[in-house]
Amino acid sequence: MIRFDGAGKRHPDGTIAVEGLDLTVPAGRTTVLVGPSGCGKTTILRMVNRMVEPTSGRVLLDGTDVTELEAAKLRRGIGYVIQQAGLFPHRKVIDNIATVPHLLGWDRKKARARAHEMLELVGLAPETAKRYPFQLSGGQQQRVGVARALAADPPLLLMDEPFSAVDPVVRAGLQEELLRLQSELNKTVLFVTHDIEEAVRLGDQIVVLREHGRIGQVADPATLLAAPADEQVAAFLGRDRGLRGLGLRPAGSIALTPLDEPFAGWRLELDEAGRATGWTGHGEHRPAAAFDPGADTLRTALDATVLSPVGAAVAVDGDGRAVGIAARAAVLDALDALHALPPRDEAGHGR
Amino acid sequence: MDGEPLVRWYWIGDHLGYLWGLLADHAVISLVPVLIGLLLALPLGLLCTRFPRLYQPLAATFNVVYALPSLAVFVVLIPYTGLATQATVMIPLTCYALAVLLPTTVDGLxxxxxxxxxxxxxxxxxxxxxxxxxxxxxxVPYVVAGLRVAAVSSISLASVGALIGRGGLGYLFIDGFQRTFPTPIVAGIVLVALLALVTDGVLLLARRVLAxxxxRETAVRR
Structure with a gap:
């Protein structure tokens, strides 16, 4: 756990980078610092590993003031990933990854074995090990950067806009990968970005920053999107907050009706494997839209009912077999439940 | 030189051992200073990078030395290191090498x-x-690029040492000039060029192995 206790940084020329920050970064979760450029988020990140020394207040790492620890030793215990990966150009991928184990004095064989494991963990082919950084794509370099940060198994990971320099498709892949890694490793991650979408996607806790590292709001992503603290935070969050927020809610809460029950005169057709092939009724055949209540979000479910030409979506399991029917109204009921509204019928909305 | 052909092959044939000796001497007095220059440039470069304030005065000093004509420096050194000794030629050449290698090392770092x-x-x-x-x-790529410039310029400058009696292949130019006999001059030019080419090739190879x-290329100033 990291605790910023009135931590501030004033540069020698008098400009203030960060002013009196109070913040707790919980262990085992991902905390994202998000804000416009110049809000001091990188400075905050670097106060943790002493690449920036606070000029006021304290930064406590598991209760110990970081300035009481020897800088190099402290840093070897903290993973660090930056925007351009910052790989050592003169070292092969495998030796890049083994950097911190090497600095910690592991024997060569153990360090290499560990580096090979890391390579696999971040989804790179074993033959990548012998390449030099300049022979890799930007996305691959970034994966090596993550592998290098994880090699000595540090409990804490600092990530400074690690995915900003790659194209959107690669970025989405890297974000996916980080979520997967984090679900396995449960590191304490402090992640800096200027991209609110990325923050919402990756963060368990999001810290919206203003100039001089002043906190606009600290909240989990769903709360942040649903209830921004003020106009400024709302403006930073951008448009369609409501819909985007639905993308964080599981679709499992939607009440399903049985498959054999007709929906407004439409009957769902299934093949032998139990997959929906479309709706028949009113002398017509219409295609079906589906979502997986076990994996998808309310946003996807709502989207499926909007797409469906009959007003109801098909709920499917992980193998694509239909398990139930979700009427558009049932999805709306699930949305009402988010705001703890009374059931529709009693509230007089009607069906 | 009327009627005298550019090259009399028999002279070369008769003096193979002599030419070889001059070539070896030339290689030593021109390249050992580059090596010493490198051994000095690396720690100095590291110091200048760690303590940046050192760099400007040091670079300026070596630049001034670089501007001094080699012959003048040889003559100044004679009372201390002796006429026709390796040291008299190699000390200024080391300074010249350092003048090239210090900035390239610092640039590289x-x-x-x-x-x-x-x-x-x-x-x-x-x-x-x-x-x-x-x-x-x-x-490394910057240092090797600097070495290539320093080595070739040192090989060329070492010939001047012949004027104070220690110039390796440079002696052939004085000899040919005094006797209006072009063959040694041509032989000297060819051997100097060969030495420069081989040295450059070795450095390029070293770069490929080390880095x-x-x-393929790293540009170097000067």
Missing amino acids: RAVPDPVRQAATAMGYGPWRRLTAVELPSA PWAG
């Missing part, structure tokens, strides 16, 4: 991209360890 430097610091390298483990290897991760 500074050329490490900022993210790489920051990553190294964040991984837990101390300042000195980072310099030697990250910045120094990254500087296989670098591109």
Whole structure:
């Protein structure tokens, strides 16, 4: 756990980078610092590993003031990933990854074995090990950067806009990968970005920053999107907050009706494997839209009912077999439940 | 030189051993200073990178030395190191090599991209360890580029030493000039050029072995 206790940084020329920050970064979760450029988020990140020394207040790492620890030793215990990966150009991928184990004095064989494991963990082919950084794509370099940060198994990971320099498709892949890694490793991650979408996607806790590292709001992503603290935070969050927020809610809460029950005169057709092939009724055949209540979000479910030409979506399991029917109204009921509204019928909305 | 052909092959045939000896001497007095220059430039370069205030005065000093005509420096040194000794020729050549190698070494050490430097610091390298483990290897292409310039210029400058009695192949130019006999001059030019070419080739090879991760060329100033 990291605790910023009135931590501030004033540069020698008098400009203030960060002013009196109070913040707790919980262990085992991902905390994202998000804000416009110049809000001091990188400075905050670097106060943790002493690449920036606070000029006021304290930064406590598991209760110990970081300035009481020897800088190099402290840093070897903290993973660090930056925007351009910052790989050592003169070292092969495998030796890049083994950097911190090497600095910690592991024997060569153990360090290499560990580096090979890391390579696999971040989804790179074993033959990548012998390449030099300049022979890799930007996305691959970034994966090596993550592998290098994880090699000595540090409990804490600092990530400074690690995915900003790659194209959107690669970025989405890297974000996916980080979520997967984090679900396995449960590191304490402090992640800096200027991209609110990325923050919402990756963060368990999001810290919206203003100039001089002043906190606009600290909240989990769903709360942040649903209830921004003020106009400024709302403006930073951008448009369609409501819909985007639905993308964080599981679709499992939607009440399903049985498959054999007709929906407004439409009957769902299934093949032998139990997959929906479309709706028949009113002398017509219409295609079906589906979502997986076990994996998808309310946003996807709502989207499926909007797409469906009959007003109801098909709920499917992980193998694509239909398990139930979700009427558009049932999805709306699930949305009402988010705001703890009374059931529709009693509230007089009607069906 | 009326009627005298450019090359009399029999002279070359008769003097093979003599030419070989001059070539070997030339290689020693021109290239050993480059090597010493390198051994001095690396620690000095590291110091200048760690303590940047040292760099400007040091670079300025060697630049001034570089501006001095070699012959004048040889003559000044004679009372201390003796006429026709290797030291008299090699001391100024070492300074010239250093004048080229110090800036290229410092450039190389500074050329490490900022993210790489920051990553190294964040991984837990101390300042000195980072310099030697990250910045120094990254500087190899720059240092080799500097070595190529320094070596070729040293090979060419060493000939001047012949005027004070120790110039390796340079002696052939004086000899040919005094006797209006062009053959030694031609032989000297060819051998100097060959020495320069071979040295350059060896350096390029060294670069490929030491820095296989670098591109084909690194430009060097001067």
